[in-house]
Amino acid sequence: MTNIEKLDMFCYQCSWTVNGVACTVKGVCGKVPTVARLQDNLLFAIKGITAYLYHARELGYTDPEVDAFLSEAFYSTLTNVNFDPEKFVALALKAGMMNIKTMKLLKTAHIEKYGEPEPTKVRTWTVKGKGIIVTGHGLKALEELLKQTEGTGINVYTHSELLPAHGYPGLKKYPHLVGNLGKAWHDQRQLFAKYPVAILGTSNCVLIPQESYKDRMFTTGTTGLPGVKHIDGYDFTPVIEKAKSLPDLEDEPEGQYLTTGYSKSVILSLAEKIKSFVESGKIKHFFLVGGCDVPIKKSQYYREFVEKLPKETVVLTLACGKFRINDLNLGDIDGIPRLIDLGQCNDSIVAIELVEALANLFSVGINELPLTLVLTWMEQKAVAILWSLLALGIRGIYVGPILPAWVNEDILKVLQSQYDLRLISEPEEDIKNILRV
Numbered sequence: 001m002t003n004i005e006k007l008d009m010f011c012y013q014c015s016w017t018v019n020g021v022a023c024t025v026k027g028v029c030g031k032v033p034t035v036a037r038l039q040d041n042l043l044f045a046i047k048g049i050t051a052y053l054y055h056a057r058e059l060g061y062t063d064p065e066v067d068a069f070l071s072e073a074f075y076s077t078l079t080n081v082n083f084d085p086e087k088f089v090a091l092a093l094k095a096g097m098m099n100i101k102t103m104k105l106l107k108t109a110h111i112e113k114y115g116e117p118e119p120t121k122v123r124t125w126t127v128k129g130k131g132i133i134v135t136g137h138g139l140k141a142l143e144e145l146l147k148q149t150e151g152t153g154i155n156v157y158t159h160s161e162l163l164p165a166h167g168y169p170g171l172k173k174y175p176h177l178v179g180n181l182g183k184a185w186h187d188q189r190q191l192f193a194k195y196p197v198a199i200l201g202t203s204n205c206v207l208i209p210q211e212s213y214k215d216r217m218f219t220t221g222t223t224g225l226p227g228v229k230h231i232d233g234y235d236f237t238p239v240i241e242k243a244k245s246l247p248d249l250e251d252e253p254e255g256q257y258l259t260t261g262y263s264k265s266v267i268l269s270l271a272e273k274i275k276s277f278v279e280s281g282k283i284k285h286f287f288l289v290g291g292c293d294v295p296i297k298k299s300q301y302y303r304e305f306v307e308k309l310p311k312e313t314v315v316l317t318l319a320c321g322k323f324r325i326n327d328l329n330l331g332d333i334d335g336i337p338r339l340i341d342l343g344q345c346n347d348s349i350v351a352i353e354l355v356e357a358l359a360n361l362f363s364v365g366i367n368e369l370p371l372t373l374v375l376t377w378m379e380q381k382a383v384a385i386l387w388s389l390l391a392l393g394i395r396g397i398y399v400g401p402i403l404p405a406w407v408n409e410d411i412l413k414v415l416q417s418q419y420d421l422r423l424i425s426e427p428e429e430d431i432k433n434i435l436r437v
Contacts, residue, residue, distance in 0.1 A: 038088035039077045040406040045095040046073050048384030052102045052346050058140040059109040069098045096387030103349035114170030117261040122166045123179035125252040131197035132243045135159040138202030141220050144234035146174040154243050157181045160320055164343040167261020183323035184293040198243035216242050258326055260341045264350050275361055282333055284312040288351055290321040291376035298401030305427040314338050319345035321376040345381045366394055372434045373397045378404035390419050400424035
């Protein structure tokens, strides 16, 4: 009997029915059955995959194998189709592999369309003139807006997950793409109320707007908000006209630059130097710290964790979790930055390929590398990425600051026993355990 079969997941007393209806959400005992939670986990992973696939399709890239899997996975979550927990774990692992294929597809689309990202310093304050803030993940929408605002005197700013857009040569060539305002997705209501500009939401992570800026916010693509004008396609004339009607932004005092755009090829160009530094002890450990940020006090853990790391360590970061740490000045190790921004959540494929490349460089298995992943929050895309990592055999991953809702005690036991998933505790304690100091 496998560990998953030992789980207390079946409501045999009611034969999985309540009043003749299959119990897929809550049994008469008041508990959510584990199989239902595993279905939720799979649905979250599917949502993450489809988000990446949507943006790849925008640029004309598809994958029939991924499409076929999505049909299979969605079908498996229907009522009275599948009650086998082992099947759902297998599907989650398969979702992880399909997510890798999808992220590779999207990364290929972005690079072929906009060029290989390169390290770029990004301004985080406003300059005088009209403005538009673009939030979300949609590089296609951003590109079309940049084309249409060229020569109009309107400055375009990115927000949150669009920060990495500044690293792509095909996007940063537009001089009116002037900077990034704000941090992670959850600062929208304060940020958007602060600046009198037009706002365009291009993907998930848009929040219900405040009344103070609802009339100057727009959505496109799959996004939609009550009382907010939606734009089908890529004609952003209404956004541009609204921006022109609003007051000019003022020059803010010069602030901090954020550096983004570290592509796989940029980092691998330093491979021999990295190998030498690891072998000599100049670099003792690599950390990947990032994921989906969540606005709770416990998330401060990630900043404290990075601040307390020894100077002989290098931190890779990505997704909106990077905004907890990407303003830190960690310096460098003889020319190798100690803090490296790999991009947004779909750029997790860069991290995965780097890990595989480092394993080949040192001729060891992935889990033998001096590398630890410290991830934050398991939202839809992060669920897909987590299962990608587990499917690749990566073990000893730290997660937090809270457990996702789809994890109960039984599921956690399996994740810990079979995949060595670890929960964060206190920064000093975790660092000590990881580095064995």
